[in-house]
Amino acid sequence: MSEPLYELRQVEKAYHGRSVLHIDELAVYPGEILALVGPSGVGKSTLLRLLNFLEPPTKGTIMFRGQVFNGQQEVPLAERRRVTTVFQRPFLLNRSVKANVAYGLHLRGNRDSREQVADVLARVGLQDQAQQRARTLSGGEAQRVALARAMILQPDVLLLDEPTANLDPYNVGMIEEIVRQMNATQAMTMVLVTHNIFQAKRLAHRVALLLNGRVVETAPTDTFFNQPGDPRTAAFVRGDMVY
Amino acid sequence: MEVVALSLRVSGTALLVSTVIGIPIGAFLGLRRFVGRPFVMALLYTAMGFPPVVVGLLVYLLLSRNGPLGQIESAWIPRLFTPEAMILAQSVIAVPLVAGFTMAAVLGVDPQLQQQIKSLGATPWQEMATTLSEARVGVIIAIVAALGRIAAEVGAVMLVGGNIDGRTRVLTTAVVLETRKGNFELAIALGIILIGIAFVVNTTMLILQRQVSK
Amino acid sequence: MNKKWLWFVAIFVLALMVAGCGGTAEPTAVPTDIPAPEVAPTDAPAPADTAGERPRLLLATTTSTENSGLLAEILPAFSQEYNVDVDVVAVGTGQALQLGVDGNADVLLVHARAQEDAFMANGDGSRREDVMYNDFIIVGPPSDPAGLQGMTSATEAFTKIAETQSPFVSRGDDSGTHSKEKAIWAAAGIEPAGDWYISAGQGMGAVLTMADEQQAYTLSDRATYLALTLEGTELVILVEGDPILFNPYGVIAVNPDKGAHIHADLANQFIDWLISVPTQELIGNFGVAEFGSSLFIPDSNAWRESQGMEPHSN
Structure with missing residues (x-):
């Protein structure tokens, strides 16, 4: 395997002195889709915030593209802008659909984004809604706008935090297909947080199980589901885990 | 009519000054957590409810020739009984209002939206600008509320302006003077102009608000 | 995004308009340019700083003098003759005297004899003259x-x-x-x-x-x-x-020791002008046309002399 894109060592995150995440070691490789699974409240979303550099770790180091960051130093804007997240809720701005999609490019000083916006809107099937106000969209449409808004940035890493929870099967299928395509055609690295093990199975190359803020097991998808190394993974995959 | 022009100039400039100062303060208080923030917020809420005439008195004592600022000769310190002194007093009245209402509007924006904004690559300044833009209806209300307060204000401008004919006489102080002289017709006419200006300004702001919030 | 900035700009422009409209109209707030005085000032030298902005004399007075319209009637003559703007701050006598004590005014026109005497005794004023009475x-x-x-x-x-x-x-x-x-x-x-x-x-x-x-x-x-x-x-x-x-009015020049900002020369010119016979005549004529009688009776020493009366004893 190639050099990892991310490498976390002894990373700990605590809020008000209470540790919610403790990762001894975790690597993310370029071009892969890594799924983080586990019951809710085990620190999956916290981990994504660390990977997006939205918050610094309390302890430990995060290596990203060969540079090592601990909680002390500011991550350079240029590095931070290589990563973006699509959250469970779309969080659209109270503007038009196309303004929402163009937002990230505008932040980067790119004013002439009309063609790119039209292009990504077509890819998520919303070319006709470009002029519409974002708040008039349905839940599925809004999440597709959120995805388009991230896609247009061509990030090195796309973080997906339960992107299809609460969506209907049509929208789930559509979003999964777009994600798979982006990964296949652009070799975009993705970290997917999901509590849906079937989604992890459908999309991911590797899967990691988190329990109580710790990584229990990381394995290629096939191994993870068919020959889990840890009894807790086996229980989780069988659906026996009580949570 | 010079009284109308001066009223617009004094309140307009004070509004501009307080907008430029108050909005960043409000946005900062709404977005950033720091030690002593609750204390600053309590201070701000107190300042919002400060009687304008007391602000006028404080500015008066500050600018008086035997006051702390009155002894300093500087182009930046306005003299008592000048339009600039009135602008200063009205700005002092308006800044807490603009900052307070802006802060409330910014606090009303979903904190997770800020996380999303940051995740899309916003710098802290861009984050602040976008949040303000999301809170724009509240920010407009902040500006309108401040304008309403200072344009209708009479006590402070009377004290620090001195109601000098042709120099510091504005609509509100002219109404007081004409009423005292018993010129009720003129007082009412000036009052109607004052109400008319308030109506035009508020209508404009309302139209603007509808435009930006739709 | 574009639209957002458009509106922010709109708000800004609106505010600027409000400020600017007053700004352009400002010249009207200042009395229209009066040509440099051809008439030589009667006695005192012309203000030294004629080259710069027109000097402003700050006159603190009681509401009665302003509300009656007397000052509006007589002051333009002084402004024109001496090329000076007079800013009239009309307040209660108590505040008017305090403005003098604090050095916020150049000259006072008030009617409260006992307090005026105390003001002079404290060294707050450099000169006091009787003006008129009502x-x-x-x-x-x-x-x-x-x-x-x-x-x-x-x-x-x-x-x-x-x-x-x-x-x-x-x-x-x-x-x-x-x-x-x-x-x-x-x-x-x-x-x-x-x-x-x-x-x-x-x-x-x-x-x-x-x-x-x-x-x-x-x-x-x-x-x-x-x-x-x-x-x-x-x-x-x-x-x-x-x-x-009986309600006598006195005019007081604020002591120039209170600071370099006090226009002592202008204040003295103003007092000389106010108690001069022609101005006293203006005062005596004020209100006659409207009310059928004088509102203020001229009473300066110069006036009394011109009328063959004894000057004031103080």
């Missing part, structure tokens, strides 16, 4: 519940008001008129208190209006009362002519 009158409702009609003594009239507990509106603002009122109460040996004694804390015009509304008595200067009769008031003059109702 008189106070006791006005009240035509029904005259206290029966003052025909009385000639102000102290007796006040005693009557207190005895009958008839409503009386007091300025209550430390103004010259209020000082005079307190002096009359003191002369009558009465400490006014009770429901009938209304302390308004307002200017003369407002107090007269209040007295009119409440069918009450009050002490007023003649000028403000006469001006109000043009607007319509039920109040009538009941007592006048008592020497205690």
Whole structure:
């Protein structure tokens, strides 16, 4: 395997002195889709915030593209802008659909984004809604706008935090297909947080199980589901885990 | 009519000054957590409810020739009984209002939206600008509320302006003077102009608000 | 995104318009340019800083002089002759004197002799001159519940008001008129208190209006009362002519020791001009056309001399 894109060592995150995440070691490789699974409240979303550099770790180091960051130093804007997240809720701005999609490019000083916006809107099937106000969209449409808004940035890493929870099967299928395509055609690295093990199975190359803020097991998808190394993974995959 | 022009100039400039100062303060208080923030917020809420005439008195004592600022000769310190002194007093009245209402509007924006904004690559300044833009209806209300307060204000401008004919006489102080002289017709006419200006300004702001919030 | 900025710009432009519209209109707020004075100033040298901005003399005075319209009538002549703008701040006598004490004004025109003397004694003023006088009158409702009609003594009239507990509106603002009122109460040996004694804390015009509304008595200067009769008031003059109702105005130059910002030369020029015979004539003529009688009686030493009267003894 190639050099990892991310490498976390002894990373700990605590809020008000209470540790919610403790990762001894975790690597993310370029071009892969890594799924983080586990019951809710085990620190999956916290981990994504660390990977997006939205918050610094309390302890430990995060290596990203060969540079090592601990909680002390500011991550350079240029590095931070290589990563973006699509959250469970779309969080659209109270503007038009196309303004929402163009937002990230505008932040980067790119004013002439009309063609790119039209292009990504077509890819998520919303070319006709470009002029519409974002708040008039349905839940599925809004999440597709959120995805388009991230896609247009061509990030090195796309973080997906339960992107299809609460969506209907049509929208789930559509979003999964777009994600798979982006990964296949652009070799975009993705970290997917999901509590849906079937989604992890459908999309991911590797899967990691988190329990109580710790990584229990990381394995290629096939191994993870068919020959889990840890009894807790086996229980989780069988659906026996009580949570 | 010079009284109308001066009223617009004094309140307009004070509004501009307080907008430029108050909005960043409000946005900062709404977005950033720091030690002593609750204390600053309590201070701000107190300042919002400060009687304008007391602000006028404080500015008066500050600018008086035997006051702390009155002894300093500087182009930046306005003299008592000048339009600039009135602008200063009205700005002092308006800044807490603009900052307070802006802060409330910014606090009303979903904190997770800020996380999303940051995740899309916003710098802290861009984050602040976008949040303000999301809170724009509240920010407009902040500006309108401040304008309403200072344009209708009479006590402070009377004290620090001195109601000098042709120099510091504005609509509100002219109404007081004409009423005292018993010129009720003129007082009412000036009052109607004052109400008319308030109506035009508020209508404009309302139209603007509808435009930006739709 | 574009739209957002558009609106922010719109708000900004609106605010600028508000500010700018006043800005462009500002020149109208300043009296239109008066050509440099061709007439040589009568005595004092011309202001030194004519090259720069027109100097401004800050005159603190009582509301009575401004409300009566006297200053608006006579001041343009001074401004034109000396190329000076006079900023008139009309406040109560108490505040006017305080403005002098604090060095916030250049010259004072007030009517409260005892306080003026104290002001001079404290070294707050460099020069004081008598200017003019008007008189106070006791006005009240035509029904005259206290029966003052025909009385000639102000102290007796006040005693009557207190005895009958008839409503009386007091300025209550430390103004010259209020000082005079307190002096009359003191002369009558009465400490006014009770429901009938209304302390308004307002200017003369407002107090007269209040007295009119409440069918009450009050002490007023003649000028403000006469001006109000043009607007319509039920109040009538009941007592006048008592020497205690005499109301002399003095002009005081604030001591230049209070700071370099005090326009001492201008203040002296203003005083010289105010007490000169031609200005005194202007004062005497003021109001005659409108009310049929003078509102202020000229009384400077120069004027008395020109009329063959003895100068003031002080």
